[in-house]
Amino acid sequence: MTAWIEVLTAMTTDSTIPMRGTIEEIHEAGSPESFRQGFAYSGTPPVLIAPEDSCRVWRYGKKTRVERLDGSPIFISDGVRAWDFTGSVDRPRVGPPGRVIYLGPSQFLSQQRSTAEWTGNEFAQPISTVETVEFAGRNCWTVQLAPPDGKPYPLRIWVDVESGFILGDRIDEAGVGSQFVEVTVGEPIDDGVFVWDGPAYTTEEYQEQLEEDYRARQREQARWFTxxxxxxxxxxxxxxxxxxxxxxxxxxxxxxxxxxxxxxxxxxxxxxxxxxxxxxxxxxxxxxxxxxxxxxxxxxxxxxxxxxxxxxxxxxxxxxxxxxxxxxxxxxxx
Known part of the structure; x- marks a missing residue:
C-alpha cells in the first residue's frame, strides 16, 4: 500500500518530466459550482486568470502553457515571467509568476501546488487510503482529501505515478471536477512553447490603459448627456x-x-x-x-x-x- 507521504512528495517535487494534454471540466446538469478550490492573497491584488471549460496544457518543471482549443493562448510562464492573455491575445499582461496567477477549477492540473498549500486545510489532508488505479490511460494514485470549513464534500484526486502531475480532481457529491481526457508524458517540448516574444503590458501600463479607457467612456457619456x-x-x-x-x-x-x-x-x-x-x-x-x-x-x-x-x-x-x-x-x- 502506498503511503500518503510518497504521493505528497511526488506532487511537490519539481518534475523533470515534460507533459502535455487536454483538460475538460466536469459539470453535471444542475450541479452547483461553488465547492471549488479557494484562493487568498495579501498586498497588491494579483492578476487572476480563470481557465476555459476545455483547454490544452504544456508543463515542464515550473514552465507552463495553457491555451484554448483553437490555439489562442490563455497563460504562458517560463518560470521567471508569466503572461496573461485573457484581456488581449495580441498584447498580454506580463509580470512575475507570483503576481500573475492562473486561477480556477483546473488550476492544480495546470500548475503545481506549493508545499505550503499542502500543509493547510484547503483540500490538503487525506481522509482515505491511497489506491493505485488506471486513469486517463496512466498508472495513477487516487485519494480523497478533506474539505475545508464551509465546504461540505471531499475532493478526490488522481496523481500520475511517474511524473507526480495531478491528472484529475472531482467532487462526486457535487458533480464537478476537472480531468485530462488525453495526456502525453515524457515527450520533449520545445522551450519556445513557454515564452511570449511579442508586445506586452506591465501591470502599471495595463492599469493606465484601463484608467484611460474609463476616462474615454466618461467623456462619451458626458457628450451623450449634453x-x-x-x-x-x-x-x-x-x-x-x-x-x-x-x-x-x-x-x-x-x-x-x-x-x-x-x-x-x-x-x-x-x-x-x-x-x-x-x-x-x-x-x-x-x-x-x-x-x-x-x-x-x-x-x-x-x-x-x-x-x-x-x-x-x-x-x-x-x-x-x-x-x-x-x-x-x-x-x-x-
Missing part, C-alpha cells in the same frame, strides 16, 4: 451639481438613463401609467413630464421643493410637471 438631456451644467441650490460622473444609458436606446456623481443621482424613464420609483437608498423626488418619468436625489443633503423646481427648469424649462412627490429613505419615515 446632446440628449442638458447642454449646460445642471446645478441647483446648496449648491448641488447634477452634472454626471457616469451615465448609464438604457441599452434599449429609448433615451432613458441614470447618472451619478459623488453627491447626486438623476435619471429618467419613458413615462408610464404608474410612474418610476427607482430603488435608491437616499431621499429623492420623482415627477413626470409629457414623455418622461424623472427622479433626482442627493447623497449627503436632502433636496427641497425650491431646489427641485430649479433642477426641473434646468432639465426641461418649458414642460409641464406632474405627479411630483418626495420619496423618503427606506430606513426612515418620510
Amino acid at each position: 446632446e440628449n438631456v442638458a447642454s449646460t451644467p445642471v446645478i441647483v441650490r446648496a449648491p448641488l451639481d447634477f452634472t454626471p460622473g457616469d451615465v448609464h444609458i438604457n441599452k434599449v436606446g429609448d433615451g432613458s438613463f441614470e447618472t451619478n456623481n459623488r453627491r447626486t443621482l438623476l435619471g429618467r424613464r419613458r413615462r408610464s401609467e404608474d410612474g418610476w420609483l427607482p430603488k435608491w437608498g437616499v431621499t429623492h423626488f420623482v415627477w413626470s413630464t409629457a414623455e418622461w418619468d424623472w427622479a433626482a436625489g442627493a447623497m449627503d443633503v436632502e433636496l427641497d421643493d425650491v431646489a427641485v423646481v430649479e433642477l426641473q427648469h434646468a432639465l426641461h424649462p418649458d414642460e409641464t410637471v406632474e405627479r411630483l412627490r418626495r420619496i423618503g429613505r427606506p430606513d426612515r419615515r418620510s
Whole structure:
C-alpha cells in the first residue's frame, strides 16, 4: 500500500518530466459550482486568470502553457515571467509568476501546488487510503482529501505515478471536477512553447490603459448627456451639481438613463401609467413630464421643493410637471 507521504512528495517535487494534454471540466446538469478550490492573497491584488471549460496544457518543471482549443493562448510562464492573455491575445499582461496567477477549477492540473498549500486545510489532508488505479490511460494514485470549513464534500484526486502531475480532481457529491481526457508524458517540448516574444503590458501600463479607457467612456457619456438631456451644467441650490460622473444609458436606446456623481443621482424613464420609483437608498423626488418619468436625489443633503423646481427648469424649462412627490429613505419615515 502506498503511503500518503510518497504521493505528497511526488506532487511537490519539481518534475523533470515534460507533459502535455487536454483538460475538460466536469459539470453535471444542475450541479452547483461553488465547492471549488479557494484562493487568498495579501498586498497588491494579483492578476487572476480563470481557465476555459476545455483547454490544452504544456508543463515542464515550473514552465507552463495553457491555451484554448483553437490555439489562442490563455497563460504562458517560463518560470521567471508569466503572461496573461485573457484581456488581449495580441498584447498580454506580463509580470512575475507570483503576481500573475492562473486561477480556477483546473488550476492544480495546470500548475503545481506549493508545499505550503499542502500543509493547510484547503483540500490538503487525506481522509482515505491511497489506491493505485488506471486513469486517463496512466498508472495513477487516487485519494480523497478533506474539505475545508464551509465546504461540505471531499475532493478526490488522481496523481500520475511517474511524473507526480495531478491528472484529475472531482467532487462526486457535487458533480464537478476537472480531468485530462488525453495526456502525453515524457515527450520533449520545445522551450519556445513557454515564452511570449511579442508586445506586452506591465501591470502599471495595463492599469493606465484601463484608467484611460474609463476616462474615454466618461467623456462619451458626458457628450451623450449634453446632446440628449442638458447642454449646460445642471446645478441647483446648496449648491448641488447634477452634472454626471457616469451615465448609464438604457441599452434599449429609448433615451432613458441614470447618472451619478459623488453627491447626486438623476435619471429618467419613458413615462408610464404608474410612474418610476427607482430603488435608491437616499431621499429623492420623482415627477413626470409629457414623455418622461424623472427622479433626482442627493447623497449627503436632502433636496427641497425650491431646489427641485430649479433642477426641473434646468432639465426641461418649458414642460409641464406632474405627479411630483418626495420619496423618503427606506430606513426612515418620510
